Amino acid sequence: MRVYLDHNASAPLLQPARDAIVAALGVFGNPSSVHTEGRTARSIVAKARSEVAALAGAEGEAVVFTSGATEAASTCLTPHWMRDGQSLLFPRLAVVDTDHPCIREGGRFAFADVTRLPVRSDGTLRLDALDAWLAAGSAGLMAFCEANSETGVVQPTEAIVERCRTAGAVVVCDSVQAAGRMPLEALRRGADAMILSAHKIGGPKGIGAFVLGSPMMRPAPLLTGGAQETRQRAGTEAVPLIAGFGAAAQAVRDEVSRPADMLALRQQLETGLLTLAPEFIVLGAEAPRLPQTVMIHHPALRAETAQIAMDLAGFAVSAGSACSSGKIGGSTVLEAMARGGAAIDPSQGGIRVSFGRETGAAEIDRFLAAFASFWARHAGTAPIQQVA
Numbered sequence: 001m002r003v004y005l006d007h008n009a010s011a012p013l014l015q016p017a018r019d020a021i022v023a024a025l026g027v028f029g030n031p032s033s034v035h036t037e038g039r040t041a042r043s044i045v046a047k048a049r050s051e052v053a054a055l056a057g058a059e060g061e062a063v064v065f066t067s068g069a070t071e072a073a074s075t076c077l078t079p080h081w082m083r084d085g086q087s088l089l090f091p092r093l094a095v096v097d098t099d100h101p102c103i104r105e106g107g108r109f110a111f112a113d114v115t116r117l118p119v120r121s122d123g124t125l126r127l128d129a130l131d132a133w134l135a136a137g138s139a140g141l142m143a144f145c146e147a148n149s150e151t152g153v154v155q156p157t158e159a160i161v162e163r164c165r166t167a168g169a170v171v172v173c174d175s176v177q178a179a180g181r182m183p184l185e186a187l188r189r190g191a192d193a194m195i196l197s198a199h200k201i202g203g204p205k206g207i208g209a210f211v212l213g214s215p216m217m218r219p220a221p222l223l224t225g226g227a228q229e230t231r232q233r234a235g236t237e238a239v240p241l242i243a244g245f246g247a248a249a250q251a252v253r254d255e256v257s258r259p260a261d262m263l264a265l266r267q268q269l270e271t272g273l274l275t276l277a278p279e280f281i282v283l284g285a286e287a288p289r290l291p292q293t294v295m296i297h298h299p300a301l302r303a304e305t306a307q308i309a310m311d312l313a314g315f316a317v318s319a320g321s322a323c324s325s326g327k328i329g330g331s332t333v334l335e336a337m338a339r340g341g342a343a344i345d346p347s348q349g350g351i352r353v354s355f356g357r358e359t360g361a362a363e364i365d366r367f368l369a370a371f372a373s374f375w376a377r378h379a380g381t382a383p384i385q386q387v388a
Helices: 015-025 036-056 069-076 127-135 157-167 239-252 259-276 303-313 332-339 361-379
Strands: 063-066 080-083 086-089 093-096 114-117 141-145 170-174 193-197 208-212 217-219 293-297 351-354
Touching: 015 239, 036 063, 036 193, 036 208, 036 239, 063 069, 069 170, 069 193, 069 208, 114 127, 127 157, 141 157, 157 170, 208 217, 259 293, 259 361, 303 351, 303 361
Parallel strands: 093 114, 093 141, 141 170, 170 193
Antiparallel strands: 063 208, 080 086, 080 217, 193 208, 293 351
């Protein structure tokens, strides 16, 4: 039986989400229609909106559904915002050099107006670089991934938001990887928008959202036309996908109360790998990290080689972000960490193992045994007996 250890790419569909999707498929009314069928569809959307808002720590009317996190990022990463009906212009954008491509590439900002802020060797943002950017010109927009999709490194959200609010900058927090794995505090701290994705938390693919800190502060819409989503995103809502998103959001709110379970599995995995080969490097080990994400690096191991071997052995792991894997070129995350002083070779990549609620100690032990067998062949040494 295969073992799935790539939750940061996409989590398995939760049963409550599956049930909600199937039930909503039988509701054929348009949620914008005023008749009974339309109101039935609209009530499904409203319930899901409330569940997603609760996950984000916001009110229901703050949630704007999109086709996914990339669309949400493209909507929020714009120079044009509205406050109390008045147009605002933010001519420059700062992102973190390790951010997911949907943030790092700058959305609707011109390339010349985007600054990629450096990180330390552990992958956390250099706050002095943020301070320098904030002081260097007019008010801008700061966007960052709260938790890194490859290493699991968690950024200092409170410090980032506090600095930006003091300087008058807009803050957009991509909480896609953090959702369901740690408390989401960015909006309560004062961020202007939060980005979420359903399929990272056990919901369906093809649906995401951005959640506003205040209904009076909004980005200019990316898709215009109809009045759906309070005119923030035109187009008929995908009711079954939204229903699945809401059900998943409700289900994973309890997950943040189980960090000790995930941390125990992470420790089991890291201890086993370092026992196998002490020269392995756990990327971001000195920084706060998600409890269920481990990325390892070895100077003599190409990540793709290990990924293929593990796949053939029955284990789904990743050689980086699913939005970057398979592309020509190295990991921008590892390259940024190397520039920050990490003693790694970015061209070799890293193996990411990310797990979830169905993962247990037995699955970690199986992975370690399979990896030990692979490593023995690769390194030309005998496999080391794993300690249970």
